[in-house]
Amino acid sequence: MSVSLSLTVNGKAATADVDPRTLLVEFIRNNLILTGTHVGCDTGQCGACTVLIDGNAVKSCTILAAQANGSKVTTIEGLATDGVMHPMQAAFKECHGLQCGFCTPGMVLSAIDLVQRHPNADEAAIREGLEGNLCRCTGYQNIVKAVQQGAAAMRR
Amino acid sequence: MGASDLNTIGQSVRRKEDARFLTGAGQFTDDVNPPHHTHAFFLRSPHAHAKIRKIDTSKAKAAPGVVAIYTGEDLTGVNGLPCGWLITGTDGQPMKEPPHPVLAQGKVRYVGDGVALVIAETPEQAKDAAELINVDYEVLPAVVNPVDALKPGAPQIHDGAPGNKCYTWALGDKTAVDAAFAKAAHVAKLDIVNNRLIPNAIEPRAAVASYTRADDSYTLYVTSQNPHVERLLMTAFVLGLPETKVRVIAPDVGGGFGSKIYLYPEETAMVWASKRVNRPIKWTAERSESFLADAHGRDHVTHAELALDKDGKFLAMRVQTTAAMGAYLSTFASCIPTILYATLLAGQYTTPVIYCEVTAVFTNTAPVDAYRGAGRPEATYVVERLVHAAGAEMGIAQDEIRRRNFIRKFPYQTPVALLYDTGGYDACLDEAMKIADVKGFPARKADAAKRGKLRGIGYSSYIEACGIAPSNIAGALGARAGLYEAGEVRVNPTGGVTVFTGSHSHGQGHETTFSQIVASRLGLPIESVEIVHGDTGRIPFGMGTYGSRSLAVGGTAIIKALDKIVTKGKKIAAHLLEAAEADIEFKDGKFTVAGTDRSKAFGEVALAAYVPHNYPLDKLEPGLDETAFYDPTNFTFPAGTHICEVEIDPDTGALKIVNFSACDDFGNIINPMIVEGQVHGGLAQGIGQALLECCVYDKDSGQLLTGSFMDYAMPRADDLPSFKVAHKVTPCTHNPLGAKGCGEAGAIGAPAALMNAVHDALSAVGVKYMDMPASPHRVWSAIQAAKH
Numbered sequence: 001m002s003v004s005l006s007l008t009v010n011g012k013a014a015t016a017d018v019d020p021r022t023l024l025v026e027f028i029r030n031n032l033i034l035t036g037t038h039v040g041c042d043t044g045q046c047g048a049c050t051v052l053i054d055g056n057a058v059k060s061c062t063i064l065a066a067q068a069n070g071s072k073v074t075t076i077e078g079l080a081t082d083g084v085m086h087p088m089q090a091a092f093k094e095c096h097g098l099q100c101g102f103c104t105p106g107m108v109l110s111a112i113d114l115v116q117r118h119p120n121a122d123e124a125a126i127r128e129g130l131e132g133n134l135c136r137c138t139g140y141q142n143i144v145k146a147v148q149q150g151a152a153a154m155r156r
Numbered sequence: 157m158g159a160s161d162l163n164t165i166g167q168s169v170r171r172k173e174d175a176r177f178l179t180g181a182g183q184f185t186d187d188v189n190p191p192h193h194t195h196a197f198f199l200r201s202p203h204a205h206a207k208i209r210k211i212d213t214s215k216a217k218a219a220p221g222v223v224a225i226y227t228g229e230d231l232t233g234v235n236g237l238p239c240g241w242l243i244t245g246t247d248g249q250p251m252k253e254p255p256h257p258v259l260a261q262g263k264v265r266y267v268g269d270g271v272a273l274v275i276a277e278t279p280e281q282a283k284d285a286a287e288l289i290n291v292d293y294e295v296l297p298a299v300v301n302p303v304d305a306l307k308p309g310a311p312q313i314h315d316g317a318p319g320n321k322c323y324t325w326a327l328g329d330k331t332a333v334d335a336a337f338a339k340a341a342h343v344a345k346l347d348i349v350n351n352r353l354i355p356n357a358i359e360p361r362a363a364v365a366s367y368t369r370a371d372d373s374y375t376l377y378v379t380s381q382n383p384h385v386e387r388l389l390m391t392a393f394v395l396g397l398p399e400t401k402v403r404v405i406a407p408d409v410g411g412g413f414g415s416k417i418y419l420y421p422e423e424t425a426m427v428w429a430s431k432r433v434n435r436p437i438k439w440t441a442e443r444s445e446s447f448l449a450d451a452h453g454r455d456h457v458t459h460a461e462l463a464l465d466k467d468g469k470f471l472a473m474r475v476q477t478t479a480a481m482g483a484y485l486s487t488f489a490s491c492i493p494t495i496l497y498a499t500l501l502a503g504q505y506t507t508p509v510i511y512c513e514v515t516a517v518f519t520n521t522a523p524v525d526a527y528r529g530a531g532r533p534e535a536t537y538v539v540e541r542l543v544h545a546a547g548a549e550m551g552i553a554q555d556e557i558r559r560r561n562f563i564r565k566f567p568y569q570t571p572v573a574l575l576y577d578t579g580g581y582d583a584c585l586d587e588a589m590k591i592a593d594v595k596g597f598p599a600r601k602a603d604a605a606k607r608g609k610l611r612g613i614g615y616s617s618y619i620e621a622c623g624i625a626p627s628n629i630a631g632a633l634g635a636r637a638g639l640y641e642a643g644e645v646r647v648n649p650t651g652g653v654t655v656f657t658g659s660h661s662h663g664q665g666h667e668t669t670f671s672q673i674v675a676s677r678l679g680l681p682i683e684s685v686e687i688v689h690g691d692t693g694r695i696p697f698g699m700g701t702y703g704s705r706s707l708a709v710g711g712t713a714i715i716k717a718l719d720k721i722v723t724k725g726k727k728i729a730a731h732l733l734e735a736a737e738a739d740i741e742f743k744d745g746k747f748t749v750a751g752t753d754r755s756k757a758f759g760e761v762a763l764a765a766y767v768p769h770n771y772p773l774d775k776l777e778p779g780l781d782e783t784a785f786y787d788p789t790n791f792t793f794p795a796g797t798h799i800c801e802v803e804i805d806p807d808t809g810a811l812k813i814v815n816f817s818a819c820d821d822f823g824n825i826i827n828p829m830i831v832e833g834q835v836h837g838g839l840a841q842g843i844g845q846a847l848l849e850c851c852v853y854d855k856d857s858g859q860l861l862t863g864s865f866m867d868y869a870m871p872r873a874d875d876l877p878s879f880k881v882a883h884k885v886t887p888c889t890h891n892p893l894g895a896k897g898c899g900e901a902g903a904i905g906a907p908a909a910l911m912n913a914v915h916d917a918l919s920a921v922g923v924k925y926m927d928m929p930a931s932p933h934r935v936w937s938a939i940q941a942a943k944h
Contacts, residue, residue, distance in 0.1 A: 033189075034180065035180065035183075035184075035186075036179070036180015036182070038184070038186075038358075038410070039186070040360065040443065042443045042864075045865035045866060046358060048358055075180065077181075079179070092174070092178055093178060094170065096168075096170075096171065099663035099665070099833060099837060100358070100359065101173070101176075101182050101408065101410065102182075102357075103358045108178065123878070124874075126873070134865065136411050136413070136837075136841070137411055138837055138840075139836035139839055139871075139902075140836075140871075140876055142833060142836065
């Protein structure tokens with residue numbers, strides 16, 4: 001048994017027949033070979049697998065690929081335009097908001113979602129807003145700084 | 157761009173590696189998908205301690221998609237996993253080294269112990285098949301606490317380790333210490349539990365093992381901090397393969413913190429099996445497996461005493477520690493609570509005599525090994541908690557009691573083997589007090605009291621021994637390996653430079669820092685320098701990254717190779733410029749005849765080396781490619797003071813870190829931005845230990861109760877404050893960079909600073925002592941207990 005999928009990923013049509021139990025993250029990594037979306041846990045806690053579905057941050061390990069049918073998915077690979085990084089990506093680099101880089105894609109996408117909802121979030125709101133994304137390297141301080149800088153750039 | 161702009165030492169150059177990580181182009185082990193690969197699943201023991209009567213794999217072997225299933229019985233000719241450090245006990249006997257089988261042989265010893273390797277076409281098929289394996293266990297009583305494991309009648313984990321004891325080891329002059337205690341005006345005493353931690357790099361461990369029939373060789377992609385060590389241990393000690401036939405690649409690795417140093421059973425079994433199934437095998441740990449089967453950290457139970465004279469001068473320290481090893485000896489387990497622990501008990505102080513006795517114990521838990529700091533956080537916690545207690549008991553201010561005992565003359569020989577080359581402890585304490593606004597603390601405390609809150613401030617003046625390590629000293633202490641580093645600098649014909657380093661970067665930013673060193677020395681833009689790491693097929697050799705050693709040891713190896721490049725370049729330039737070699741100077745990317753304007757650019761010399769038409773071929777080989785191995789002459793000694801201020805709600809036990817200030821001395825700094833990032837990350841892990849994290853096994857069943865991110869509290873963004881970070885510099889005296897290392901400092905200093913602040917705050921309500929982590933429940937319980 002399989003289900004037919006038709007969705008848009010990073011602006012391109014993606015169609016496939018998959019096992020119904022396929023998670024969205026598995027579809028992204030294994031079928032589309034978009035390996036920037038990472039799996040860091042098995043309980044929906046770490047947020048490394050975060051993608052945008054119709055603009056909203058979603059942990060792609062917590063939903064079935066079938067549930068994303070018909071939607072527009074953005075992964076970390078789809079953020080830059082014409083080789084120019086999204087302001088949030090650029091801010092993470094500028095502020096040293098990443099070290100090993102494993103949580104980074106999910107962190108950047110969560111940050112974009114956060115800023116879209118709360119363009120003027122202060123430090124406390126940013127820290128609370130990123131509560132669903134674990135980073136073991138940075139101690140979060142430079143991530144918070146990056147989100148503030150990214151938010152300012154996104155407002156421009 | 158002028159030549160001087162190319163010297164970026166000391167500048168916060170943005171990282172070269174970031175572009176790939178920020179665009180999803182990083183290549184982690186789980187992103188490697190060789191054609192026709194199979195998937196592995198490890199069936200693990202559900203019991204903490206059990207005999208295996210029988211394993212029936214017949215149903216599982218017939219399940220859809222199964223390629224092969226192996227158990228311990230199948231691994232004939234495969235040895236156990238080795239331990240890399242021999243500790244000799246106080247009885248003169250070597251430590252007990254019971255076998256550490258790759259897959260269980262007749263017995264399982266912790267929940268998560270590997271029982272069978274299932275290989276199938278898909279991960280789901282491998283997992284489904286594993287459920288069909290019938291293991292007949294005879295469950296035995298288990299023991300998970302190291303103190304309990306030493307009690308008479310405790311379950312015996314290994315036949316070869318009576319009483320579950322691995323060794324009892326000691327350092328220091330016990331007679332002199334006892335005599336000093338007899339004369340002391342005051343003795344501070346503490347019983348301390350250093351809580352067990354689970355490292356939890358966000359990338360789970362993973363491996364992809366392939367066998368190539370054409371040349372009977374193996375390729376292993378693995379999440380490793382030190383691929384050459386992995387290969388050496390796996391081939392020479394376990395599988396009996398020639399090193400030349402195994403290539404180990406550690407590509408992008410998503411954090412290590414010690415947990416990816418070790419040779420683990422999983423990848424070892426997979427390399428062995430890859431030839432049997434003649435297809436690549438891939439395995440990525442689920443997070444639940446990481447919790448169960450990654451090496452854990454800490455897990456000490458300690459009684460410690462500090463003797464002081466009436467003026468608060470330290471006279472002696474006496475420490476007795478019981479350290480858990482877990483069910484088996486992991487790669488460097490034995491040296492953590494000994495060589496990297498007892499040797500640090502002098503801290504920053506002139507304590508004249510110290511005695512430390514350590515008993516290492518097997519328990520029915522995951523193996524314990526180095527986790528960020530590795531022994532040094534445990535030592536710092538003992539020293540700094542004792543100093544705090546002594547200051548509080550004797551009525552001496554916390555900065556003052558430290559100042560009365562600081563070492564100020566260098567080099568300084570401690571009574572616990574180490575020779576500190578340099579340091580400046582007052583400067584860090586002063587600066588930390590300044591940025592923490594210690595002067596304003598009494599007013600803040602009074603204000604908190606008005607609001608019904610308890611404020612406390614805590615100090616931690618830590619030291620660490622990094623740059624691990626001089627091989628001859630390490631060897632005399634039982635190391636079974638050398639601890640140098642290798643670096644190769646290959647200048648390409650067109651002048652670009654490829655650097656091959658034995659250090660491994662898994663978040664530390666070596667591609668940037670090392671590029672800065674090379675580019676600054678050769679007068680090149682950093683874009684012209686490429687850093688290659690993590691591949692035994694490309695790099696001469698390497699001991700890898702741990703113990704904050706990469707810059708001090710790996711960076712120095714690169715400097716030594718650069719020296720050779722410049723020396724050869726001068727010879728080539730002398731020929732091209734028709735001058736004497738002794739007259740050639742190299743500066744800002746140019747070889748110049750001293751006192752003239754006659755020069756050759758670095759690129760011209762490189763081209764001449766590879767196109768030697770006009771070249772001293774009778775005296776000099778073509779090419780410009782040099783390798784150096786560097787073995788440090790001493791450890792490096794980063795040190796500093798961390799100050800933490802907390803506010804506690806006595807009604808709920810909730811604790812808020814209102815200020816965390818750190819002033820560290822890492823010697824010379826190449827990239828301040830990266831160093832600051834390392835400090836932040838270390839502090840987060842140190843605060844994690846003191847505030848949130850605690851690995852708990854059920855006392856009776858030995859089940860891991862904190863086996864997921866829902867049960868084990870990881871620091872999240874809203875658990876931590878913004879840190880105030882500063883630096884003071886006393887350059888390391890024995891490496892050319894003057895660098896000491898910065899990776900572990902935060903994790904080493906922070907726990908004591910935070911817990912001293914907690915004790916300071918809770919002293920107002922009569923709490924004498926509590927262990928980490930200072931969770932609301934524990935804090936509230938301590939407050940309640942003090943009331944009764």
